[in-house]
């Protein structure tokens with residue numbers, strides 16, 4: 301039975317199903333057009349119902365950020381997962397246990413770890429730095445070649461190939477800038493693949509990805525799969541960097557006004573740091589600090605947060621319509637971090653609640 305949104309206790313995480321289904325379909329089409337397989341990052345939604353929809357749209361498997369996420373998805377019946385955080389040897393026993401129940405692909409950029417993986421039976425990607433400068437071997441370096449040689453021996457492991465993450469696509473302002481990052485990532489992967497093949501090392505695949513880079517890429521020759529995650533929901537950051545339109549954002553936080561003093565220059569909602577996260581959005585755009593946008597009220601923003609209070613500021617003419625008990629929807633700055641604060645989605649269509657889906661946020 302559909303329930304009215306009004307009866308949902310706040311703060312609550314709303315999932316707008318029509319928007320999400322459109323996002324899934326568009327990215328699947330885009331990947332097909334670019335000739336790459338999709339292995340979406342499930343850390344954004346942490347939800348088997350959404351993972352199943354991604355597989356139904358043609359994804360070849362999922363990406364996860366933690367072994368706890370991997371456990372949850374294996375329990376839910378998923379059989380092919382890449383754990384995209386570099387593995388260290390202390391996590392090997394757990395990874396091997398999981399790999400008895402599903403194909404688990406791990407990632408490393410470290411020579412000692414590559415040696416420790418010998419005999420593990422695991423699938424392994426070599427993490428490559430494509431310009432983000434977080435993790436990954438410098439593909440031009442002799443060290444990169446050394447780690448690749450070790451993995452390429454395939455001594456009791458399967459070398460899946462090269463994996464990169466173009467996180468610096470978030471530091472862009474336009475689609476054209478994001479397309480340049482996508483091209484930089486493509487070149488890093490395809491040139492290194494070529495060098496390795498020339499050296500006689502078999503490279504089965506090249507896995508790239510971030511939502512803004514994949515959304516802007518025009519050519520992915522040399523890349524075999526992409527791992528966007530955020531695209532399932534997008535968020536205020538993606539709108540501000542030009543990656544999507546406001547109507548593409550598929551989650552929002554339903555909040556209630558809990559304090560509004562007569563003539564006050566702000567009001568308070570029951571969505572603070574633990575309902576929205578403390579992500580401040582794209583700092584490089586030099587915008588006033590904000591922890592989220594108020595849907596349908598462009599002059600209002602969440603200007604500050606404490607643990608459970610959110611302070612909404614804006615012109616008095618926009619604020620004065622709100623009374624204690626009124627509701628508003630907040631568009632989060634970073635949907636992945638916001639989702640991780642909730643146990644369930646309220647799945648919405650046409651203002652009505654259709655269902656509730658569990659969020660697997662165990663650690």
Ligand SMILES: Cc1ncc(COP(=O)(O)O)c(C=O)c1O
Nearest residue numbers: 341384465510511527528529530
């Ligand atoms: C290693 C890795 N791959 C893929 C992704 C997905 O990128 P996005 O969140 O832009 O979709 C992330 C996100 O942080 C990541 O860390």
